[in-house]
Amino acid sequence: MQNSNRFHYGVVYGIFAILLLPLLSTALYSLATRWGATILPDGLTFDWYIQLWSDPRFLLAFGQSILICLGALALGTLLIVPTIFVVFYYFPRLKWVMNLLILLPFAVPPVVSSVGLLQIYADDPFPIVGTPWILIFTYFTIALPFMYRAIANSMHALNLPDLMDAAHLLGASTWQAFLLVVLPNIRKGLIVSLFLSFSFLFSEFVFANILVGTRYETLQVYLFNMRHTSGHFTSALVISYFMFVLIFTWIANRLNK
Amino acid sequence: MSQSVNQSSQEMDTATPVSRKKKVSRERWVAAGITLPFFSLFAAFQIIPLIWIVVNSFIYDEEWALDNYLEILDSAFLQQAFWNSIVLSFMASLFAMIIGTMGAYSLRHVNTRLRDFILSFNNMASNFAGVPLAFAFVIILGFNGAITLLLKSIGWLDDFNLYSLSGLIVIYTYFQIPLALLLLYPAFDAIQKDWEEAAILMGASRAQFWRKVGIPVISPAILGTFIILLANAMGAYATVYALTSGNYNVLTIRIASMVSGDVFLDPNLAAAVSVLLVLLLALVTAVNEWLLKRSYHAK
Amino acid sequence: MSYVEVTNLAKRFDSTPVFKEINFTINKGEFITLLGPSGCGKSTLLRCIAGLNSVDNGSILVDGEDITSLPAQRRGIAMVFQSYALFPNMTVTDNIAFGLKMQKLSSDEIQRRVREGIEMVELNGREDHYPHQLSGGQRQRVALARSLVMQPRILLLDEPLSALDAKIRKNLREQIRLIQQELNLTTIFVTHDQEEALTMSDRIFLMNSGQIVQSGSAEEIYTEPADAFVASFIGNYNLLQAEQARAMLGLDTQLKVAIRPESILISSLSPVDTRSHYSQPISGTVKSSMLLGNVIRYRMDTDNGELVVDLLNRSSERLVSRGTQLELQVNMDEVREVA
Ligand SMILES: Nc1ncnc2c1ncn2[C@@H]1O[C@H](COP(=O)(O)OP(=O)(O)OP(=O)(O)O)[C@@H](O)[C@H]1O
Numbered sequence: 087m088q089n090s091n092r093f094h095y096g097v098v099y100g101i102f103a104i105l106l107l108p109l110l111s112t113a114l115y116s117l118a119t120r121w122g123a124t125i126l127p128d129g130l131t132f133d134w135y136i137q138l139w140s141d142p143r144f145l146l147a148f149g150q151s152i153l154i155c156l157g158a159l160a161l162g163t164l165l166i167v168p169t170i171f172v173v174f175y176y177f178p179r180l181k182w183v184m185n186l187l188i189l190l191p192f193a194v195p196p197v198v199s200s201v202g203l204l205q206i207y208a209d210d211p212f213p214i215v216g217t218p219w220i221l222i223f224t225y226f227t228i229a230l231p232f233m234y235r236a237i238a239n240s241m242h243a244l245n246l247p248d249l250m251d252a253a254h255l256l257g258a259s260t261w262q263a264f265l266l267v268v269l270p271n272i273r274k275g276l277i278v279s280l281f282l283s284f285s286f287l288f289s290e291f292v293f294a295n296i297l298v299g300t301r302y303e304t305l306q307v308y309l310f311n312m313r314h315t316s317g318h319f320t321s322a323l324v325i326s327y328f329m330f331v332l333i334f335t336w337i338a339n340r341l342n343k
Numbered sequence: 344m345s346q347s348v349n350q351s352s353q354e355m356d357t358a359t360p361v362s363r364k365k366k367v368s369r370e371r372w373v374a375a376g377i378t379l380p381f382f383s384l385f386a387a388f389q390i391i392p393l394i395w396i397v398v399n400s401f402i403y404d405e406e407w408a409l410d411n412y413l414e415i416l417d418s419a420f421l422q423q424a425f426w427n428s429i430v431l432s433f434m435a436s437l438f439a440m441i442i443g444t445m446g447a448y449s450l451r452h453v454n455t456r457l458r459d460f461i462l463s464f465n466n467m468a469s470n471f472a473g474v475p476l477a478f479a480f481v482i483i484l485g486f487n488g489a490i491t492l493l494l495k496s497i498g499w500l501d502d503f504n505l506y507s508l509s510g511l512i513v514i515y516t517y518f519q520i521p522l523a524l525l526l527l528y529p530a531f532d533a534i535q536k537d538w539e540e541a542a543i544l545m546g547a548s549r550a551q552f553w554r555k556v557g558i559p560v561i562s563p564a565i566l567g568t569f570i571i572l573l574a575n576a577m578g579a580y581a582t583v584y585a586l587t588s589g590n591y592n593v594l595t596i597r598i599a600s601m602v603s604g605d606v607f608l609d610p611n612l613a614a615a616v617s618v619l620l621v622l623l624l625a626l627v628t629a630v631n632e633w634l635l636k637r638s639y640h641a642k
Numbered sequence: 643m644s645y646v647e648v649t650n651l652a653k654r655f656d657s658t659p660v661f662k663e664i665n666f667t668i669n670k671g672e673f674i675t676l677l678g679p680s681g682c683g684k685s686t687l688l689r690c691i692a693g694l695n696s697v698d699n700g701s702i703l704v705d706g707e708d709i710t711s712l713p714a715q716r717r718g719i720a721m722v723f724q725s726y727a728l729f730p731n732m733t734v735t736d737n738i739a740f741g742l743k744m745q746k747l748s749s750d751e752i753q754r755r756v757r758e759g760i761e762m763v764e765l766n767g768r769e770d771h772y773p774h775q776l777s778g779g780q781r782q783r784v785a786l787a788r789s790l791v792m793q794p795r796i797l798l799l800d801e802p803l804s805a806l807d808a809k810i811r812k813n814l815r816e817q818i819r820l821i822q823q824e825l826n827l828t829t830i831f832v833t834h835d836q837e838e839a840l841t842m843s844d845r846i847f848l849m850n851s852g853q854i855v856q857s858g859s860a861e862e863i864y865t866e867p868a869d870a871f872v873a874s875f876i877g878n879y880n881l882l883q884a885e886q887a888r889a890m891l892g893l894d895t896q897l898k899v900a901i902r903p904e905s906i907l908i909s910s911l912s913p914v915d916t917r918s919h920y921s922q923p924i925s926g927t928v929k930s931s932m933l934l935g936n937v938i939r940y941r942m943d944t945d946n947g948e949l950v951v952d953l954l955n956r957s958s959e960r961l962v963s964r965g966t967q968l969e970l971q972v973n974m975d976e977v978r979e980v981a
């Protein structure tokens with residue numbers, strides 16, 4: 087009994103170590119003055135972070151990333167929430183269509199989608215390749231599975247038909263019932279899914295690089311383009327980026343409790 | 344506004360059944376209309392690109408033809424990409440699944456605090472993929488990486504190349520572990536402690552329990568997880584692109600270079616390769632479904 | 643000599659003790675019910691007997707053999723779980739055959755015993771169903787058959803019926819009792835349903851916070867509660883503090899007093915039974931009345947506190963409305979002083 091327990095703790099700590107190691111080394115590297123052909127670095131410094139956070143191109147990319155993510159999530163919320171409500175309330179028999187649709191962004195690799203997107207939106211009538219718009223619209227589709235799952239789950243827990251009937255009997259119109267009853271009840275699920283989607287979209291590279299590239303640089307693309315500069319500098323960038331994502335994931339986790 | 348609403352609900356109360364029905368059906372039309380922007384946007388940026396790919400994969404020199412597919416059959420280079428993708432994804436998914444399975448099983452035997460901590464850490468680690476991960480791996484496992492040097496100095500490693508197949512398997516395995524754990528942990532929860540105890544009271548050993556009950560019960564989840572990992576690895580692009588600057592020959596790299604590279608552009612050939620990649624994923628999923636159908640779960 | 647002897651059994655989890663000194667004996671073929679409030683240690687006791695939990699002290703003897711440190715597999719004890727614990731990947735037949743296969747019996751023997759088991763619990767025709775294709779009651783019968791075919795020395799049942807609805811419960815409980823008597827199977831049955839305990843058992847062990855506070859036949863436990871806990875747990879005893887009892891009944895006591903609701907008489911409604919000795923009349927006001935099928939239950943306010951009174955529901959004209967003043971008399975032969 088004792089021995090097998092030790093084994094399980096060993097496995098769990100082992101996996102933890104494996105997952106932590108790259109992060110830890112990157113953090114250490116970002117703080118090292120020089121780390122050449124040795125196992126440990128020569129000295130420690132904050133210079134790389136100072137250099138990073140005073141690079142205007144970095145700050146621009148950072149801001150642009152946030153803008154695109156927020157845009158996509160605002161668009162998503164505006165379109166997805168009413169749609170889910172309508173499907174659940176008026177056309178519950180069509181739920182399977184939604185379940186099928188939300189599989190697509192998972193099942194089709196981004197590289198594949200971008201082949202089509204690149205050709206369709208390169209020229210008239212919608213020449214949006216190379217602009218943030220194409221990313222906002224595309225991110226809306228890839229955030230859909232996250233948002234749909236979370237909102238549909240809360241909607242499901244509501245027992246919507248009874249709730250709406252009750253609201254109607256108390257004199258509310260469907261629109262009022264949606265605003266005053268349904269929306270407040272799915273708010274938590276929605277917010278959690280927004281935080282999760284945000285960290286997911288913020289980490290997106292494939293679409294950003296192929297569809298837009300340097301024409302409207304996001305943080306991930308900037309990171310990639312910095313690959314030939316000092317490894318310490320990119321490490322500081324990786325850690326800064328990861329901390330940001332971490333905060334969002336952490337908030338989502340907390341909210342979910 | 345609220346007044347008009349009250350009015351309309353009153354109207355509804357006193358309305359004759361016929362006009363009420365009309366009203367309800369109009370309401371449904373309005374509701375359906377509300378979903379229109381959602382469905383058009385989803386179609387425009389998810390479904391139409393897919394259709395474009397399928398259609399254009401059959402167009403060669405502006406004519407309907409199978410030449411794109413024939414070209415794939417002809418090209419040793421593209422076939423190597425398929426082969427590399429399959430081997431890399433298969434191996435990485437297998438390793439990640441083994442590690443994830445062990446982790447999920449062991450997580451059930453440690454105290455709750457550690458378990459909760461690991462699970463939320465795992466959630467965060469699952470975001471650590473793509474370009475940042477590739478850079479981190481260069482630092483620890485590159486030619487002058489700390490771990491590479493450490494392992495070389497104690498003689499466990501003499502010739503490791505992060506930019507080769509084995510290196511890619513390591514990094515792919517790494518970013519699949521969190522996903523594997525995420526998917527497998529709940530599956531292990533489904534195995535109730537009572538079952539094991541019941542089996543023991545009937546004279547079974549722990550190993551017999553796992554052979555006869557535990558593994559049969561959990562195997563669909565493990566298989567399903569493997570399929571998801573496989574699809575995830577096959578579709579992955581950022582990590583390998585950042586690590587090898589597009590020099591390692593896998594499918595996603597080929598597709599991307601044919602639409603956005605600077606040497607030779609051939610979107611229609613890219614479309615054909617994409618179609619085959621999606622079909623490959625669909626095939627794997629179908630096999631999984633078929634296996635599931637044969638298990639007791641479906642009965 | 644008794645068939646099962648449990649001596650000084652002690653068990654703690656980390657540092658919190660579940661029980662410290664459990665002692666009891668059970669005869670061969672007896673049906674024992676373990677009754678007690680949630681968390682009092684019933685499941686833990688069963689699991690210690692089965693060998694699923696280790697014990698810290700004490701011994702368990704079955705048929706003269708000390709099994710205290712024997713692994714669970716070799717104790718010859720079967721257990722039915724509240725959750726059924728059926729293996730979801732196996733049909734009814736395979737579930738029932740599992741233990742027999744572990745014993746490496748010949749396939750003829752396995753087939754024969756599985757057949758018997760299925761017939762005993764009346765599951766004919768369901769042999770090839772999977773657990774998720776069965777109803778709750780059917781699942782529980784598979785679990786029962788799975789234990790019975792092992793021909794165990796002791797059968798343990800941990801709240802086997804609590805997940806089922808009332809009707810199936812009653813049915814199944816009669817079936818269990820019949821099979822148990824037919825096989826002369828030594829059985830320990832855990833429940834926190836007192837009706838189940840009172841109707842099924844040869845003897846009841848009443849447990850409270852890790853101790854067996856009273857053991858005896860249903861009759862004994864019901865009429866002679868050993869202490870205030872038992873009185874409050876079994877039946878709907880009126881429990882009076884010593885000073886209340888002195889004032890109300892004129893009893894000279896320093897202990898709490900337990901009075902069963904059916905031993906109080908409303909003298910203005912029913913004639914006094916002259917063979918018994920009754921207290922002086924107590925005046926009370928009806929606070930509420932409740933029709934419980936064949937019994938009407940009144941809650942009465944008296945000068946010295948509330949009393950619950952059960953009357954046989956002979957005809958509806960006796961239903962007295964709220965606020966009515968009535969005379970009560972307590973049958974003193976049925977009054978019990980309890981610690
Ligand atoms: N594995 C365990 N670790 C720590 N404490 C435990 C464990 N199992 C049970 N306990 C504690 O031991 C006490 C007795 O639990 P037990 O399950 O035996 O109660 P019970 O009488 O069966 O209750 P119920 O009627 O609710 O099933 C409880 O206080 C419980 O919290």
Ligand SMILES: [Mg+2]
Binds near residue numbers: 684685686800
């Ligand atoms: Mg219990």
